Amino acid sequence: MGESEGQKPGSRGVSRRALLIGGGVAAAGTAVLARDDLGRLWWRMPGVVKRRKEGEVDAKGAQWTAASDYNWRRADRPDDYGIDRVIIHVVQGGYATALRVFKDPSHGAATHYVVRKDGHVAQMIRELDVAFHAGNRGYNERSVGIEHEGFVDDKSSFTDAMYASSARLTAGICERYDIPVDREHIIGHVEVPGTDHTDPGPHWDWDRYIRLVRAARAAPRKATEKARAQGAG
Template sequence: MVAHAGVEKPRVEGAVDFAGARWVAASDANWRRADRPDDFGIDMVIVHVTQGSFDSAVRAFQDPGHRAAAHYIVGQDGRITQMIRELDVAYHAGNRDYNERSVGIEHEGFVDRPQDLTDEMYEASARLTARICARYDIPVDREHILGHVEVPGTDHTDPGPHWDWDRYLKLVRRTRMAQAAPSGSPSPAGR
């Protein structure tokens, strides 16, 4: 097995783990400082839907009374905000073991509104998930990329019945292959 370094250390205030993400800090009450993947291996990505707007999710994750936050939020327009470093354990899954082993990604919208799940959101999230999977050598499959609804011991239903898992995993795989292609090599889409 290959050891993976994870994200850059030491910590730098405002640093993001995904290029292009905007940093907005979550409340300290909504996550726990850690040194992942050294103290807890990361082997999952958990997909969430906010059940609200992008801005309402940011506000909730900044609220110490909320007692939950994900590492990232992806907007319907494709913007990405990081609120917790991947080094740290976000309280997003409702299950301690899954929190320690995963990166949580929220998606702006409502589970019962398929129109909220935009092309821009799927594409941005796929780029983010592909980078996370590459960084921690996470397989791109449904055993390792799962919905909040699949976390044991929770009553959540997100990402909901309209989340297109086949489309999403194809986008993640295609992006990961393109990211892994040596510079100057044709991408798989170009063949």
């Protein structure tokens, strides 16, 4: 689950011209570096830390519990790297195990979220940051990773509560970043190029999951339409 090195295709990372911010171009203002680049990259200069609110979560109802700083990389997504994937993982263990190893600086990997069998969600890394979860640097930079308690060879791991909670979580991510709800953009860890992982495994019900994500994403829209119709009546 560690992050592989190498150039990432199609990403909006720090370009060669942006790196010139440390040299003469910075003194010359925006002659070479565009204003929007400066807005995104000022915090990458030495000694500058982008302001964060401790304990803040991206998903409503999630409980914040921070992963080790060694298991993710600070970023400013989607401004520096576009997000167009959700990657589904299975722990091969329990919820507490996932939290423990993701807090371990020697582990070298963590996901943004962990979903428990009863549907409880922990957020361990902010969505704007790059989690080391896919085993592929480019996919790390473009995705949000969701870990699920359980085992790939145990169908009973995947409870109704887990499916429903995870689907709502993924629907919210898709809504925030305008990600299509389909199997091209919501994938398993096993589908990441270059990985040797098999999760979420043969017992993960993809048809059911995509249906639930679509329903969860459509629910707020339907509620708004219903409220408008009632107001008009």
